[in-house]
Amino acid sequence: MKNSFYLAFQYIWYHKIRTLILVASITIIIFIPNGLEKLITESEVRMMDRAATTPLIVGEKGSSTDLVINSLYFQDEKLEPISMAEVNELNSLGFGYCIPILTGFNARSYPIVGTTLDYLKFRNISFSEGKKMASLGDCILGYNVAEELNLKTGDHIISSPESFFDFAGVYPLKMKITGILNPTNTPDDRAIFTDIKNTWIIMGIGHGHQDLADESDPTLVMDNEDGVVTATAKVFMYNEITDKNKDSFHFHGQQQDFPVSSMLFVPKDEKSLTILRGRFESGEIETQAVVPQQVVRNLLNSIFRIKQIFDGVFIAVGFATLLIFILIMTLTIRLRKDEINTLEIIGSSRFKVAGILSMEIAIMFIASLAFAFILYFVSGYYVNTFIEKFIL
Amino acid sequence: MLRIQNLYFKYPKSDFQLQIDDLLFNKGETHALIGPSGSGKTTLLNLIAGISTPHEGRIKYKDIEVSKLSEAERRGFRISRIGFVFQDFKLINYLNVFENIMLPYRINARLKIDLQVRSRIKLLSEYAGIDKYLSKYPKNLSQGERQRVAICRALVTQPELILADEPTGNLDPKNKKKILDLLFKYCKEEGTTLITVTHDHELLPDFDEVIDFSKLLSEDEINLRLNKTNTES
Amino acid sequence: MRGTSSSVLFLLIISWIIFSCSPDKKSNQQKEGNTKPFVAVVNYPLYSLTDMIGGDRIEVFFPEIEGDPAYWQPDEASIEKFQDADLILLNGADYAKWTGTVSLPASTQVNTSKFFSHRLIEMKGEVHSHGPEGEHSHTGYAFTTWLDMKNAALHAEAIKEALINLIPDEKDFFNVNYIKIIDKLNKLDSQLAEITGTTDELELFASHPVYQYLGKGYDISIISYHWEPDQMPFDESWKEFENELDHHSARAMFWEDEPLPEISGKLESMGVKVVVFMPGGNRNEFDFISLMAKNVENLKKGLN
Known part of the structure; x- marks a missing residue:
C-alpha cells in the first residue's frame, strides 16, 4: 500500500499541471453546489436571525423589501423618509419604543447609520475598544470598518458629501471615533454609527458657524433689518464639532420635522405588538409597518427557487465532469500501456498495477475533496458579502 | 542449469511457431541468440521468464519446472531470479534514476526495502558510472546512460539469470561495447548467466556461446553439451 | 497511506483553526448586580x-x-x-x-x-440667514x-x-x-392664586426674565431686568427703572436671591419691596416643596 501510494504520488507529482487541472475541476464541481448550499443556508440563518430579532420596522409606505433591506442591512435603497414626529407619536402610544434610523450617507464607502444609543443596546453589541459616542461629532465604528480602514479610537473619519437625498447643504463632517464595536457577523460590522443628530448635521439641517453677533467683524453681516440678519459668504461653517465650537451648532426648524429613514420598533410585549400592528393594518397609523421575518422569508423563497434550477445544472455538469474524468483516465491508461507492461514483466501483479492506478485516482479525489472542504469552510467568511452581493 | 526440451509454442491467430527440441544454458555463461526477425528469439526469452507458457514441452531451471508454475509463482520466479534488459530500456519516466533502479522493490511485496538495498543501488550506480545521475529523470539522460540505469535495475535484485533483449539495439557503437562489457563483467564476477538476443554480429566473439535460430540445434550437439556440463559439475 | 491520513489530519486542524478564529464572538453586556434603578x-x-x-x-x-x-x-x-x-x-x-x-x-x-x-412660553431669538436654507432664527x-x-x-x-x-x-x-x-x-397653588388674586391687574418687577410661568400661571404682569443680586446696578439702570416706575403699578420686585443691602435699601426708598422668589434650578438646602412654600411666604409678605 505504502509503495503503491509512493508510486502513485510520484506519477501525480511528475504531472503536476495535469493533476492540478483535474483536481481543480473536481474541486469546483464538488464545492460549488455544496458551497452554494452552505452560503444560502448560512445566509438564510443569518438573515432570518437578524430579521427575527427585529420585531417590527416602520417606514414610509412603499416597497416593504426596500424598507427592510435599508433598515437591517443599511443598503443604499432610496427610501422616502418619515419624520421624527412619527417616531415621537409611536413612542407616545406606550406600546414600546422606537429606534430611529437615518441612512443615505457614507464615509469612505461605509454606510453612516444615524440612530440613538438604543440601537447598540437593542442589538446587544459591546465594544472592543473605546466607548459610546458622547457628543455631537462623535461616531463609533463597526468591527470590519475599523479593521479594513485601520482606524482606532481617537482617529477621525470624514463623511462623503454625496448622498441619496437631494439636499444642497450636505457638508462633509469630520467625526471623531470614540469606540470600535466587537464583531457581530452582521451588517453592523460594516457600518459607522453616529447619533441621529449628527446625521442631520451632515444633511445640513443643523450646522455650526461663526457668531454673527461678533461685532469685531462687521463684514460677516450683509444686512440687518428688523433683527433679520443676512450673513455674507464669509461666514465660516465648521466641518468638525469640537469642544470650542460645539455651542455654535444648532438645528433649524422643529426636531419633529426632521427626517428619519425608518425606525425599529421594540414592543413592550407580544400583546402591545399585536395591538400596534392592528392599528397599522386598520390605517389608523399612516406609515407602513412590516414584520422583517415575513419580508426576508419571501426574499429567500425566490432565492431558493433559483437555487433549485442551479442544482439541476450542477448535477448535469457533475455528470459530464465524471464522464470526462473517466475518459481522461481511460486514455491515460492506454497511453501508459507500455509502462504497465514493463511493471508486469519485471514482476508486478495486475492487482498491484490496478492498485497503483486506483491510488492515483484516490489521491486526486481526496485532494479535491480536501480543497472543496477548505473552500466550504472558508466560504463561511463570505456569507455577508454573499448576502450583500447576491441576495439583497 | 536452464534446459528447454521438446518445446512448442504458437501465438494464437498467427502462423508463427517455435519449436525447440533441446536447448541448454549453462550457469555463468554468456549466450547470444541470433537469427532473423521473427525466428522466435524474444519469444524464447518470454517463455523462459514465464511471461508466456509453452503449449508443449518443458522449461526447467535448476529444479524448477517454470512451465508448470502458476502465474503468481512465475511472477515470484521472475522477480527473484531474473533480471531484464530491454532494447528500449523501459524506464519509468516519472521516477528518478534512483527510484527506477528501486522499482522492482516498489512493485513486489516479496522484496523489502532496507538500508542494504539502498547501499546496493549506490554501489551498482557507481559500478555502472551513473552515480551522479541518481536524482535525475530519464528524459535528462543520454541513450547510453538510460541503458545503464536499466541494467542497474535488472541487477539490483541480484538475479541468477539476465535476459537481455537487444540491449545494444538503440546505442552507438561506442556505447554498445561499453554496455556489453558492463554486463559481461558483472556476469563473470557474480557467476550470473546471461542470455542476450542480438543482431550485432561484431559483438558475437565476446559471448561464450552463440545460438543461431536460423539453424536450430541438432540433437547431437545438445547431447554433447549435456555431457560437458555433467563432467564440469 | 500514512501520508494520506496525515494530510486529512492537517486539513482538519486547519479547518478547526479557521473555525475557532471566525469572528462569531457575541458578548452580552449585562448589568452587573441587582442595584437600584x-x-x-x-x-x-x-x-x-x-x-x-x-x-x-x-x-x-x-x-x-x-x-x-x-x-x-x-x-x-x-x-x-x-x-x-x-x-x-x-x-x-x-x-x-x-x-x-x-x-x-x-x-x-x-x-x-x-x-x-x-402651554410652553415661546421666546423669539435673533433671525438670520446664511447658506441655502434661507432665513431662520433660533x-x-x-x-x-x-x-x-x-x-x-x-x-x-x-x-x-x-x-x-x-x-x-x-x-x-x-x-x-x-x-x-x-x-x-395644590395647596401652594391655591395660596399663590389667593395672594395674586387680590389685585385685578397685578404687576411686578423681576430682576431677571425667569418668572414667565409664574406670571402666566397667576396672572402677574412681569417687567424683567437683567440685574444681579450681588452687583449694584449702574446709575443709568436706576434712572431707567425710575422712569418705568412712573408707568407701572408694580411696587415689588422678584429676586432670585437676597440682593445686596444697598440694592434693597435703594429699592425700599423708591417704595419697591424685595421679594426673594428662588427658582431653585440648582441644588439648595431645601426640598422643592419647602423652597416654594418659602417663596410663597416671601411673595405674601412682599405684596402686603
Whole structure:
C-alpha cells in the first residue's frame, strides 16, 4: 500500500499541471453546489436571525423589501423618509419604543447609520475598544470598518458629501471615533454609527458657524433689518464639532420635522405588538409597518427557487465532469500501456498495477475533496458579502 | 542449469511457431541468440521468464519446472531470479534514476526495502558510472546512460539469470561495447548467466556461446553439451 | 497511506483553526448586580420631586453643577452616567440644551413637561440667514416651568408615570408619594392664586426674565431686568427703572436671591419691596416643596 501510494504520488507529482487541472475541476464541481448550499443556508440563518430579532420596522409606505433591506442591512435603497414626529407619536402610544434610523450617507464607502444609543443596546453589541459616542461629532465604528480602514479610537473619519437625498447643504463632517464595536457577523460590522443628530448635521439641517453677533467683524453681516440678519459668504461653517465650537451648532426648524429613514420598533410585549400592528393594518397609523421575518422569508423563497434550477445544472455538469474524468483516465491508461507492461514483466501483479492506478485516482479525489472542504469552510467568511452581493 | 526440451509454442491467430527440441544454458555463461526477425528469439526469452507458457514441452531451471508454475509463482520466479534488459530500456519516466533502479522493490511485496538495498543501488550506480545521475529523470539522460540505469535495475535484485533483449539495439557503437562489457563483467564476477538476443554480429566473439535460430540445434550437439556440463559439475 | 491520513489530519486542524478564529464572538453586556434603578435628572426641582416620589426604591443622580444647570456643559464622566441611566428625566422646554448635543439613548428619556407642552412660553431669538436654507432664527422656550405649581404638579405626574414604567411593582408606593406631593402643590397653588388674586391687574418687577410661568400661571404682569443680586446696578439702570416706575403699578420686585443691602435699601426708598422668589434650578438646602412654600411666604409678605 505504502509503495503503491509512493508510486502513485510520484506519477501525480511528475504531472503536476495535469493533476492540478483535474483536481481543480473536481474541486469546483464538488464545492460549488455544496458551497452554494452552505452560503444560502448560512445566509438564510443569518438573515432570518437578524430579521427575527427585529420585531417590527416602520417606514414610509412603499416597497416593504426596500424598507427592510435599508433598515437591517443599511443598503443604499432610496427610501422616502418619515419624520421624527412619527417616531415621537409611536413612542407616545406606550406600546414600546422606537429606534430611529437615518441612512443615505457614507464615509469612505461605509454606510453612516444615524440612530440613538438604543440601537447598540437593542442589538446587544459591546465594544472592543473605546466607548459610546458622547457628543455631537462623535461616531463609533463597526468591527470590519475599523479593521479594513485601520482606524482606532481617537482617529477621525470624514463623511462623503454625496448622498441619496437631494439636499444642497450636505457638508462633509469630520467625526471623531470614540469606540470600535466587537464583531457581530452582521451588517453592523460594516457600518459607522453616529447619533441621529449628527446625521442631520451632515444633511445640513443643523450646522455650526461663526457668531454673527461678533461685532469685531462687521463684514460677516450683509444686512440687518428688523433683527433679520443676512450673513455674507464669509461666514465660516465648521466641518468638525469640537469642544470650542460645539455651542455654535444648532438645528433649524422643529426636531419633529426632521427626517428619519425608518425606525425599529421594540414592543413592550407580544400583546402591545399585536395591538400596534392592528392599528397599522386598520390605517389608523399612516406609515407602513412590516414584520422583517415575513419580508426576508419571501426574499429567500425566490432565492431558493433559483437555487433549485442551479442544482439541476450542477448535477448535469457533475455528470459530464465524471464522464470526462473517466475518459481522461481511460486514455491515460492506454497511453501508459507500455509502462504497465514493463511493471508486469519485471514482476508486478495486475492487482498491484490496478492498485497503483486506483491510488492515483484516490489521491486526486481526496485532494479535491480536501480543497472543496477548505473552500466550504472558508466560504463561511463570505456569507455577508454573499448576502450583500447576491441576495439583497 | 536452464534446459528447454521438446518445446512448442504458437501465438494464437498467427502462423508463427517455435519449436525447440533441446536447448541448454549453462550457469555463468554468456549466450547470444541470433537469427532473423521473427525466428522466435524474444519469444524464447518470454517463455523462459514465464511471461508466456509453452503449449508443449518443458522449461526447467535448476529444479524448477517454470512451465508448470502458476502465474503468481512465475511472477515470484521472475522477480527473484531474473533480471531484464530491454532494447528500449523501459524506464519509468516519472521516477528518478534512483527510484527506477528501486522499482522492482516498489512493485513486489516479496522484496523489502532496507538500508542494504539502498547501499546496493549506490554501489551498482557507481559500478555502472551513473552515480551522479541518481536524482535525475530519464528524459535528462543520454541513450547510453538510460541503458545503464536499466541494467542497474535488472541487477539490483541480484538475479541468477539476465535476459537481455537487444540491449545494444538503440546505442552507438561506442556505447554498445561499453554496455556489453558492463554486463559481461558483472556476469563473470557474480557467476550470473546471461542470455542476450542480438543482431550485432561484431559483438558475437565476446559471448561464450552463440545460438543461431536460423539453424536450430541438432540433437547431437545438445547431447554433447549435456555431457560437458555433467563432467564440469 | 500514512501520508494520506496525515494530510486529512492537517486539513482538519486547519479547518478547526479557521473555525475557532471566525469572528462569531457575541458578548452580552449585562448589568452587573441587582442595584437600584438609576435615575438621572437635569435640574434640582426634578431631583427633589423624583426623590420624594421614588424614595428609597431608586437612586437619583443630579450632577454637582456650578451655576445654572440650564446652561451646564457636562464632562465625559457625567455624560456616561446619563447614558447608563435607566431613566433620564428631562425638564422639557429646551431646558438643559446640552441634552441635545450629546448622545443619550432615546428610550430612557422622558420629557416631564409633556403634559403641558401646549402651554410652553415661546421666546423669539435673533433671525438670520446664511447658506441655502434661507432665513431662520433660533427660537426657544422659557424654561423655569416649575414656578407655576400646576406645571410642577404635571412634572410630578410625568415623573410618577415614568417611575411606574421603570418599576411597575412599586406602583402603589409611587402613587402614595405622588398624592402627598400633589396635595402640597395644590395647596401652594391655591395660596399663590389667593395672594395674586387680590389685585385685578397685578404687576411686578423681576430682576431677571425667569418668572414667565409664574406670571402666566397667576396672572402677574412681569417687567424683567437683567440685574444681579450681588452687583449694584449702574446709575443709568436706576434712572431707567425710575422712569418705568412712573408707568407701572408694580411696587415689588422678584429676586432670585437676597440682593445686596444697598440694592434693597435703594429699592425700599423708591417704595419697591424685595421679594426673594428662588427658582431653585440648582441644588439648595431645601426640598422643592419647602423652597416654594418659602417663596410663597416671601411673595405674601412682599405684596402686603
